[in-house]
Amino acid sequence: MTRRLTIVGVALAALAIGLFVLRRPAPAIPTAPVRTEAPRKPARPPPPGTHRERQPEPKMPPFDREGALAAFKAAQGKSPGEAAFRHSVKKFLEFNVNFARAQAQKERLTVAEVEELTFFGHMVMATQRPSIIEEMTGKRLSEDQRTELGGLRVSHNSRFKDHLRKLVAEGASESDRWQAIYQAESDYKEALFKLTGLDAQALDGILAGDLAKSGAPATATYPDQVEPRPYVNQDRPRPAGPGR
Amino acid sequence: MSLRRLCCTVIAILALVTVAPSSASATDYYVEYYRDNLFLGLAYHRVGCLTDWSTIKDGQEYDGFTTYNYCVSGASSNSVPSGEWYDWNYVSGSTLSAAKASLDGFGSQTNWCYDTPGYQDYSNTCSYNIATECNSDCWIRNFSTRQGWEVETASGCWGSPPRSSGSGFTCPDQ
Numbered sequence: 001m002t003r004r005l006t007i008v009g010v011a012l013a014a015l016a017i018g019l020f021v022l023r024r025p026a027p028a029i030p031t032a033p034v035r036t037e038a039p040r041k042p043a044r045p046p047p048p049g050t051h052r053e054r055q056p057e058p059k060m061p062p063f064d065r066e067g068a069l070a071a072f073k074a075a076q077g078k079s080p081g082e083a084a085f086r087h088s089v090k091k092f093l094e095f096n097v098n099f100a101r102a103q104a105q106k107e108r109l110t111v112a113e114v115e116e117l118t119f120f121g122h123m124v125m126a127t128q129r130p131s132i133i134e135e136m137t138g139k140r141l142s143e144d145q146r147t148e149l150g151g152l153r154v155s156h157n158s159r160f161k162d163h164l165r166k167l168v169a170e171g172a173s174e175s176d177r178w179q180a181i182y183q184a185e186s187d188y189k190e191a192l193f194k195l196t197g198l199d200a201q202a203l204d205g206i207l208a209g210d211l212a213k214s215g216a217p218a219t220a221t222y223p224d225q226v227e228p229r230p231y232v233n234q235d236r237p238r239p240a241g242p243g244r
Numbered sequence: 245m246s247l248r249r250l251c252c253t254v255i256a257i258l259a260l261v262t263v264a265p266s267s268a269s270a271t272d273y274y275v276e277y278y279r280d281n282l283f284l285g286l287a288y289h290r291v292g293c294l295t296d297w298s299t300i301k302d303g304q305e306y307d308g309f310t311t312y313n314y315c316v317s318g319a320s321s322n323s324v325p326s327g328e329w330y331d332w333n334y335v336s337g338s339t340l341s342a343a344k345a346s347l348d349g350f351g352s353q354t355n356w357c358y359d360t361p362g363y364q365d366y367s368n369t370c371s372y373n374i375a376t377e378c379n380s381d382c383w384i385r386n387f388s389t390r391q392g393w394e395v396e397t398a399s400g401c402w403g404s405p406p407r408s409s410g411s412g413f414t415c416p417d418q
Contacts (some may be wrong), residue, residue, distance in 0.1 A: 022297055038279065038328040044272060048334060050395070092284065100286050107284050112283055112334055121282025123373045125289060129365035129372070150312035153282075153376050154325050161284055184283070198296065209371035214378075216371035 079200075081208030084217040085126070089119045115178060120185055124153050125190055126206055136202040145195060152191055160184045186234045246248045272296070273335040273343035275306065277388070277395050278314070278327030287374075290384045290397065294335065294347055302344050306351050308358060308383025309372060333393035347391065354387040357402040357405040357415030369406035377405055386415070 005127050046052075054204025064177075074198060095098050100118075104111045127133070130146045141149070167177055179228075276295045279288040292306035293315035301319040314324050315318040322329070337343035355361055359369040360383070370378035381397040386405060390413075404417040 023412030028291045028402055038330045041276075041322075041332075045272070045332065045334075053366075061369040088376075096286060103284070103286050111286070111409050119285070121285045121287030125287065125310070125374075125380070126372060128312065130311065131364065131373075146311070150310075153312075157280070157282055158326060161281075164284055187365050192279060209373060211371075213367070213369060214369040217373050 009207045079204050081204035081206070081217070084122075084209075085123065085207035086119055088217045089115065089122060092122075093118060107163075107165070109177070110174065113174075113181065116178075116181055120188075121157075123159070123185075123207065124188060127198070128153055129205065132206055133196050133198060136205055139197055141196065149192075150186070150197055152195065156184065156191070157186045183200065248330075273301065273340065275339060275347060275388075275391060276321055276329060277331040277334050277384070279330050280324075280325040280326040281328065289380055290330075290395065291315070291327070292347075292387065292391075292395075293321065293324065293326065294344055297321065300324075301340055303371050304344070304348065304351070305363065306347060306384070306387055307362065307380055308354070308360055308387075309365055309367075309380040311363070311385065331388075331393070331395045333388070333391060335391070350387055350390040352411050353390055353410060353415075354383060356410040357386060358383055359406050359409050367406060 077136075078135065093111075097111075100111050100114050103109075104114045107114075109117075128149060130141050130149060134140055134150075160180075164177065164180055167180055172180075189200075207217060245374055254408055274295050274297055275292045276297075277290060277292045279290045281288055290307065290353055291314045294302045294304065294306075295298045300315050300319050300321055300323065303313070303315055303316045305312075307314070312325075314327065318340060335343040335346055337346045351363065355363060359367045359379070361368070366372060368377055370376070372378055374381075376382075382405070385394060385397050395416065407415050
């Protein structure tokens, strides 16, 4: 009887192991180190427990210097907030240089353009916070203005992306693309100022951040660059924009 | 019960447990994540909505540092403005109210960590900065990690959330 039970036990264990192996998900296919395309939404959600592949992400280097403050001071009063904010974007791009290269390749732009567009996108996000705008202007935004503020981002973003992609598709020169970028930045600021009552100085204050809090772009410390910025030399110098 | 019958029963149970394909039931809820690429740069705003995979079930956005209305209850889950679908996870709770309570709980914890009560558009403690821990990418990374599946972001999130712990939970850096 004991022997029969042992045999049955072993058989059951072997069966369970066999079934587990058969059911194990297939080995993951190696993916490219950086993906800029959004994944396609499955028609139906995968069953619970389905293996999901993680995308590689940048790792966090240690803190050790205060470049933003230097950029803020180096601006010598000429848009110091923007200078510090741009510095934070530069650090962000250095840290994510492979992502920047992939994005440039995807959109058939230069990495320098991607850096400027990243500044543009984050500058817009920094101006999408009604509470901060109210603090800077001292005026309360109406519900309609708040809604319209969000609409500004959506409409300018959508229109600009269509326009720049069209220029790329038509083979526009890099210089023409830069002009389109600067024009879009200028158009957004103009619409923002008109809607909210902000002006260039107040915008610069928003970009500098709240100096009373930790991590303001004007006073933040960032890690040393984790790799050099070879793309800066690879890319032709950008043409000067309006007011630069 | 004979030994043979016992064996058959055990095998049947094992087979059911191990092989039966688990499938989503009609009452499953999900958090679906969308990202809005800003101006073709390396900048995104990311947001999570509670859905049943086809329809947004609640108007609460799970995102930080903006008050823009992305999730419209009753709208198609593809209706998120400028939103590219990019990730998802199951939400615990077999009823809508339980699922919402679950996500709201994680949202509250994340709001605590970033000092953004009520999903307000700024932190009371840290200054918005794309290159530190004080931005919407880091907010949603923290939220999604709490919720059970950390979504991809392209942010280093240097530093730590402004608060290190709350009541019964921690705010660790990911």
